Amino acid sequence: MIWAITMPTWGLSMQEGTIVGWRVAEGSPTAAGAELVEIETSKIANSLEAREAGVLRRQLVKAGQTVACGELIGIIATDEVSESAIDAFIAKFPRPRPAASQAGENASSDPSLFLELPSGRRLCCTMRGNLGSAVVFLHGFGGDSHTWLFNQGGVAEHHLTVAFDLPGHGGSTKQVDSGSIEELASSVAYGIDQLEFNRIHLVGHSLGAGIALAVWEGRPERVASVSLLAPFAFGSHANQRYISDFISAQRSRDVQRCLALLFADPKAIRRDMVEAVVRYKRLDGVTEALAKIAASALREPAPIEISPALKTLMSGVLVIRGVHDNIVSAGEVPFGVKLQAMTHSGHMPHMEEPDRVNELLLKHFAEADSADMGVR
């Protein structure tokens, strides 16, 4: 067996790391969990531990050198693996994707990417990580890719991740046509096509979950797994009072009152979260876009029907729901779906219990990936 050691991504802002020194000599055995190499970032110095037991066969990056996150820095392999097999492994190892066509002057610190939709509007997404299968995050009504603040970084250590800003949200154009789930899903699907992913794990929160299901329906062959958090799906109802209050809230205190409903513990709301939402809501076009989406996507209960083609695939669906959710009712989760209740969460389990949610997501992706391998 050969295992890659790559430059890890410790935290959201880490782009690259410097090798301070290897703690295991080339050719020496190492145990799983043993300190392998010390790495320094602009913020911290930390030790990377070996995930597998084996022999450290190669140190590909020497002390003092700096490489991007995801770059191959060393090889662990078992004794019987030949040197030529290791060379072949290194030659084939995918290079991290360059941070291509980034907008803005400070491209190095901003992983935002802007895609142009057929309408000429802009679809913004934030990419992190460059390993493994692709994971697509879709936020809920009134949110943006920052809703995955506590999730995307962790998941990006094992996967290539992309968090979209839905049309009318975040860095995307603040304009929608009807604002229906179909329209939003088709924009997201177009973005996924542009990014040329073969297989994706879809993760959707709230309205984003309804959109994830619609994306899945349109491209079933592309989707390896679906994870739905506090989903607006399977016939659930959205809290109309919350939605209209959120749309009309202009002042910080009104926004804060709205956001308090999202969390099991309203004290979880920080001032900077409120300020970010207030700033979003002040942008030209946002109120109109939100009103359209609310009217056309959220007024009626979420569709309860599932297309026959997907019905047999429900074991690939994970639903995570906070037991204190005030925003979206539970709906009728179909047979076969994995259901996880979060006892300390309201509508935002991914922010309220992020470690647990990340663990569930990674496990779900791994199961789907290994099933994929089996199929092939």
Place this chain on the structure above:
Amino acid sequence: MARTSFRQALNDALRSEMRRDSRVVVIGEDVAGGAGGTGVDDAYGGIMGVTRGLVGEFGRARVIDTPITESAIVGMAAGAAMTGLRPVAELMFVDFLGVCLDQILNQAAKFRYMFGGKARTPLVIRAMFGAGFSAGAQHSQCLYSIFTHIPGLKVVIPSSPYDAKGLLIQAIRDDDPVIFLEHTKLYDLEGEVPAESYTVPFGEAHVLREGGDLTIVALARMTHVALEAASALAEKGIEATVIDPRTTSPLDEATILESIGVTGRLLVVDESNPRCSVASEIAAVVAERAFRDLKAPIRRITAPHTPVPFSPVLENAYIPSSPAIEAAAMELAKWS
């Protein structure tokens, strides 16, 4: 998000509103680059470079250079506003208010009222203000209390690039005369500013920092001095809330009163002279409406009742400082 200077944020706001609405025009001294000269158009863009590039995009009909005649600038802008344009007039220094006060006080501010609500005056008057450049007694004053005193005017005093852009767009879209004041020392301040257009509403204060021990209210450059003092105080175990009202007319009394309900101590920091000042007004509102919440006397830290000195040493002593705020806060904290 890109980091943008206060100056550039103002330029962005003007440019985006001029693109959005053809009725928006800019009027002032050297806003295009010098009327009648033979040199390159658009060489400067106003004394602080805020209007740079506008004449190239929008032409001389919408970026209008004027003679050095503040009464003509404001009179022309007020009349244009009444007859359907949305002018943004620039006074180089707010100190020159004296030569055009009638146009503002008796004309622009009164039209809506005197014509029974049938006239609108969507006028913005931008002006630079404040001390710190040794520009002398006639080019360094903080005269916002004079405008705040006049019914019919809205008075806006941004402290950050984000607020500068959003408040200026709001000012241009507002149907009443708005006095928009820019502190001299803030033009090079950088901060995160969205590329898109947005508005910051009038009458909503910005809570810059939260603490339970005292409330500091400050405007424009003084918010930064207050925040510096608040950091120093935090190291001594005193936690201050810092509130930037952002507009003095309308004034967000609710946010200030709410904070006093928590802290019971008020310190107002104001670069203006103290008599009949915005600091006095805020102190009066709190004394009148939150007397029961107060644990300590209200304190004002202001400039003295003197002209702004030209001497850098004296000017420095004139401007409220972080140590002065700190010392006053320590005194207030002793009351319980």
